[in-house]
Amino acid sequence: MHSFSTTTTDTTKTQNETSEKISAEQNDQTHIDSGSNLIKKPGGYMEAEGDINGNTLPADGVPRWGPQHAGAQQLAGMYSDTKRLQETIATYTAAIIGAITAALILSNVRYQFLPYMLIGFVLAGLVADFFSGLVHWAADSWGSVDLPIIGKGLLRPFREHHIDPTSITRHDFIETSGDLCAVAVPLFTIISYCQIQYTDLSIFGLAPPSVEEQTHREYGTSFFLFVLAILVVCTNEIHKWSHTYFGLPKWIEFLQWAHLVVPKKQHRLHHISPHDTHFCITTGWLNYPLHWIGFWPKLEYVITAITGVEPRTDDLKWASKVTIR
Template sequence: MVTPRTNSPDNSYTREHPERFSTAGPAGPLGYAADTQADLLLDLDLQDPSDARNASRGSERAHRPLVRERASTGVLRQGSGGKRTQECICVGICMTLMVVNFFFIIFHVRIDNLSTILVAAFCGIVTADFGSGLVHWAADTWGSVELPILGKNFLRPFREHHIDPTSITRHDFIETNGDNFMVTIPFLARMVWDFLTLSEDDVQKKFTWNCYVFLLALFVAMTNQIHKWSHTYFGLPGWVVWLQECHVILPRRHHRIHHVAPHETYFCITTGWLNWPLEKLRFWSILEAVIEQTTGCKPRADDMKWAQKGT
């Protein structure tokens, strides 16, 4: 009989004391100021929680060659020219559709149904957060990079991200967001079509739904960018830091909990609002137990192999 996992002492400590794994000041959780952003992020993102409590500056620096060796195993995605072109086109189309839909929404909004619209918008954001968690959990937990097509193109970046979490900060806007923007294009295009072709009465009948879809699409499109910001500790715009601190988007400190091995919790990376309730419900661990009982597949088996590379 397979039972859901229980939190290990290390992970419990991390959840109870996330400030120990934050970057609230120039000195990281090890109590010293890093020389560069890369050094600081290596300290913050790739340490075991027991190391964070006990490691000294010297012992942490001693592990950096291994970290860099792991990070050099292919974490920088080298996209083809065709892939880059596809990403640029998708970003351009998606942003155009977002702007057009935004103006249509502003034009058709009515004060008398404003509360319903706000609820729909909130539900869209929550749905995006849950969707990010579901995809993140599935990619982190199941499958192998040896799978044809899916393994190399979809699962491998998730494995590499746990080895070098800061690699995402070296991706430009197009590379970071191209694929997510592409996913939202059909839904945004359908919204534009409705606004252009439906009568005012029909537009109002679908207006609440369209507000839900618009906020869902917006936050799905921006999920990778928000995730990138959660790993960026220097040079963020003030408004991004403010959104993180107000937990409108995924905060840096909050996301640190996921990056403690074995990466088995806090999968939602859009706003992170659902991480705490899902953890309290043991949602992911119960789901893993059911799948393991049904299929015999061990969760995170492939991820563990990647974590051991170079050791």
């Protein structure tokens, strides 16, 4: 009788342990315990809303994300003084030429141009969003940090960002947007060149008082390029806002809510490993359409078929770096 009771007790205990294990595994399909700041989804891990990079994870104790990740530390250490100088020069150059461009655009605005300005604003939002996605996809998916020039100069921040997503919030404007300022400088220069012929500079003694009137289309084109340049400069700042979990000004939260810039929750979808969707980080307007038509996977399929190279191999290599060597 005693033996039978013991056996029954052991069986019940085993069943309970099995049940608890199954329950834990089921829970693990949707989340990690409250001590972690990551959410587990089918296909990988993503940041939890409110995460400020204090994540610990997984059961083996190896950091999956954050500044304590060995790969993130090594990548952060590759940011050089030369790169900083280049970004600083580009930022101040864009600020000066951009201010001149803004003055020319504002001095030439007419109420008759408003419909064309609205069209230019929408087109600029779409174009900036597409190219932000294209560059983001290309830098995430292809190439290696070991490549000369573009490896450490362009690809390194993308590798760091996936294993330390909120590192961008600890970077100042120059480090975050210096490269984009360099892209905007030619745009500002072209716009200024186009607009200066329509600007009355006689008050500065630089031109005769009579100036040619520009057409709606000419001003609309310049305004489109101007908004595009501004969005290019601001893209990584907008990206930074999508990783800032507290302290954002109300006007930025409104822009995110109104989908005038990429919303925080939408961008979180990109941070589900292996980071293969929702690449657009300016307005976010094109993320769902491009995802719906399978644009990025199809593009990757073509490139892999031609080159034999699989996407995101370097990205995954850095994510798996658990020791600094």
